[in-house]
Amino acid sequence: MCGIMGYTGVEPAVPIIYSGLKKLEYRGYDSSGIGIVESGKVELFKTEGGPDNLKSRLPFKSSSAVGLGHTRWATHGAANEINAHPHTSPQKLFMIVHNGIIENCSELKLRYHLDSELKSETDTEVIACLLEREYSGDVKEAITRVMPQLTGSYALGIICIDFPDTLFCAKKSSPLFVCTDERGAYLASDIAAFPGDTGKIYRLGDGEIGIIKKDSFKVFDIDGCRIRKTEIRLRDTEEYEDKGGYEHYMLKEIYEQPSAVEKTLDSIMSDGKIKLGCLRMNRERIKSLTRIELIGCGSAYHAGLAGAYALQKLLKIPARAYIASEYKSMGSVADENTLAIIISQSGETADTLAAMKEVKSRNAKIVSVVNNRYSTIAQESDSVIITRAGREISVATTKAFSAQLAVLYCIAVRLAYSAGRIDRERYRALCAELLSLPEKSRQTLEKNEAIEKIAQILKDAEYTCFIGRAADYCTAMEGALKLKEVSYSHCEAYAAGELKHGTISLIENGTPVIAVCADSSALSKTVSNIKECKSRGAKIICITDSDYDGDADDIVIKIPDTEDLFSVSAAVIPLQLIAYHTAKKKGCGIDKPKNLAKSVTVE
Numbered sequence: 001m002c003g004i005m006g007y008t009g010v011e012p013a014v015p016i017i018y019s020g021l022k023k024l025e026y027r028g029y030d031s032s033g034i035g036i037v038e039s040g041k042v043e044l045f046k047t048e049g050g051p052d053n054l055k056s057r058l059p060f061k062s063s064s065a066v067g068l069g070h071t072r073w074a075t076h077g078a079a080n081e082i083n084a085h086p087h088t089s090p091q092k093l094f095m096i097v098h099n100g101i102i103e104n105c106s107e108l109k110l111r112y113h114l115d116s117e118l119k120s121e122t123d124t125e126v127i128a129c130l131l132e133r134e135y136s137g138d139v140k141e142a143i144t145r146v147m148p149q150l151t152g153s154y155a156l157g158i159i160c161i162d163f164p165d166t167l168f169c170a171k172k173s174s175p176l177f178v179c180t181d182e183r184g185a186y187l188a189s190d191i192a193a194f195p196g197d198t199g200k201i202y203r204l205g206d207g208e209i210g211i212i213k214k215d216s217f218k219v220f221d222i223d224g225c226r227i228r229k230t231e232i233r234l235r236d237t238e239e240y241e242d243k244g245g246y247e248h249y250m251l252k253e254i255y256e257q258p259s260a261v262e263k264t265l266d267s268i269m270s271d272g273k274i275k276l277g278c279l280r281m282n283r284e285r286i287k288s289l290t291r292i293e294l295i296g297c298g299s300a301y302h303a304g305l306a307g308a309y310a311l312q313k314l315l316k317i318p319a320r321a322y323i324a325s326e327y328k329s330m331g332s333v334a335d336e337n338t339l340a341i342i343i344s345q346s347g348e349t350a351d352t353l354a355a356m357k358e359v360k361s362r363n364a365k366i367v368s369v370v371n372n373r374y375s376t377i378a379q380e381s382d383s384v385i386i387t388r389a390g391r392e393i394s395v396a397t398t399k400a401f402s403a404q405l406a407v408l409y410c411i412a413v414r415l416a417y418s419a420g421r422i423d424r425e426r427y428r429a430l431c432a433e434l435l436s437l438p439e440k441s442r443q444t445l446e447k448n449e450a451i452e453k454i455a456q457i458l459k460d461a462e463y464t465c466f467i468g469r470a471a472d473y474c475t476a477m478e479g480a481l482k483l484k485e486v487s488y489s490h491c492e493a494y495a496a497g498e499l500k501h502g503t504i505s506l507i508e509n510g511t512p513v514i515a516v517c518a519d520s521s522a523l524s525k526t527v528s529n530i531k532e533c534k535s536r537g538a539k540i541i542c543i544t545d546s547d548y549d550g551d552a553d554d555i556v557i558k559i560p561d562t563e564d565l566f567s568v569s570a571a572v573i574p575l576q577l578i579a580y581h582t583a584k585k586k587g588c589g590i591d592k593p594k595n596l597a598k599s600v601t602v603e
């Protein structure tokens with residue numbers, strides 16, 4: 001959430017920073033800006049909207065070799081030019097960019113009577129003011145005085161005009177990386193923003209302060225003691241990909257799902273068996289588990305719901321998915337016999353990280369399922385399983401979600417077998433089913449043309465209802481989220497049996513009802529719920545792997561027959577495509593839906 005890109009070196013800074021910001025816009029695109037140091041003075045170029053809007057305002061010919069850039073997801077203050085970063089201190093001694101949120105911002109404004117000094121509504125400008133107040137010639141010292149006054153999370157990039165070739169940085173609970181190469185040194189919230197692949201990359205830790213010059217990088221703790229950093233050893237670094245001929249990243253990523261699932265399964269399975277040594281749990285430890293908690297936000301939470309369903313059915317112990325932001329408030333009941341599965345594509349989601357810290361403090365065993373091996377969640381877990389979805393650019397996740405499902409299903413099957421809850425024959429059969437998932441996704445994608453027609457109905461609908469039972473309920477929830485995220489359509493997912501308890505009052509003549517019928521254990525009951533909707537005028541759209549054909553005026557999308565436990569895998573694909581095509585017909589921004597960001601690093 002918010003992207004930071006800084007550079008100090010021997011080449012013009014603006015093109016380098018702009019190209020970094022383009023790679024970071026998934027973190028927010030409400031407003032953006034670049035600040036450089038030119039002739040001993042700070043020059044700012046800012047705009048509403050993301051880096052694309054900024055481009056025409058940038059001085060690409062400037063020879064300044066130092067600067068900071070930012071792409072913003074608004075927290076304090078509207079998404080306009082004034083609130084865009086970088087911000088400067090009152091005397092323009094400091095220029096700063098910030099990712100995170102300062103929770104005691106109002107208190108600081110009052111304490112130091114800052115209101116008259118501030119030009120923007122941001123919490124960031126407050127930090128710039130504090131730095132200037134605490135500065136008496138030593139920037140590191142000023143930062144160490146300001147940091148303890150800040151509550152919340154922050155990754156900061158700072159330039160002080162007295163040291164025009166130097167970038168300063170500091171962080172707490174928001175990611176920050178430094179890269180050094182022969183052209184200079186870079187600062188960014190994600191390693192994807194760094195150019196080339198020859199640089200040495202370092203991760204800044206919480207409470208650390210970095211001093212970055214074109215040929216050196218030094219790190220200190222809050223007491224001013226020097227810390228030696230070790231270079232991150234990069235594996236699987238991925239190129240920043242283009243759309244590969246697709247009109248949008250979302251569509252490209254939907255089509256990449258078979259391969260994402262295949263690669264993920266390949267990394268976990270061999271000879272038709274599941275290898276999860278990385279869990280570091282022997283048979284006795286697995287048998288000692290009394291509950292499983294799956295924690296995530298957004299789609300990762302929905303993957304957790306699907307995982308919980310498979311885990312509880314197979315392992316026969318309570319398995320429950322939690323929305324990360326609600327986890328702590330509910331009062332955790334985790335203990336050392338709890339397995340906590342932390343699910344996050346980015347590995348940086350602040351709510352998920354906070355829940356992970358809570359569950360860790362209760363001595364639960366932590367396994368994280370993340371797509372970014374260099375992320376904070378990956379670093380702080382007992383065990384990590386990396387999904388092999390590759391870089392996902394569309395803000396609405398598709399392929400990372402599918403890869404998460406594959407991992408969770410593997411964990412469920414492996415734990416159930418190790419705990420003796422399923423026999424060898426069932427284990428082998430389930431493993432074979434898992435290996436068939438990529439092909440089933442491929443076959444489902446072939447239905448795209450038929451699915452596209454559904455968008456014509458949804459685009460004008462005032463309200464769309466998704467229903468499903470058992471695993472199909474998880475699919476319905478993810479389908480409704482996708483439709484809301486990218487097409488801004490009002491819709492809701494319901495457990496099909498719950499409709500008659502109130503929501504059926506929303507069904508009117510022509511209301512689209514998307515019924516998911518891929519979990520055969522629930523088919524006959526869901527079909528009854530379909531009939532109930534139909535008799536009240538609903539337009540039925542059914543996604544099924546059964547031989548249910550519906551009535552002549554229903555739309556039925558047939559998908560390949562899939563093991564009930566894993567049915568979300570194939571059944572979610574038509575719903576992703578429905579969301580995509582509806583958004584396209586409505587002319588929505590698709591890859592960058594309004595108000596959203598891909599990596600949400602504030603609680």
Ligand code: G6P
Pocket residue numbers: 297298299300343344345346347348349352395396397596597598599600
């Ligand atoms: C954001 C994204 C969602 C994503 C959620 C969790 O809200 O827009 O698509 O599911 O964050 O992200 P994570 O990186 O933790 O999986």
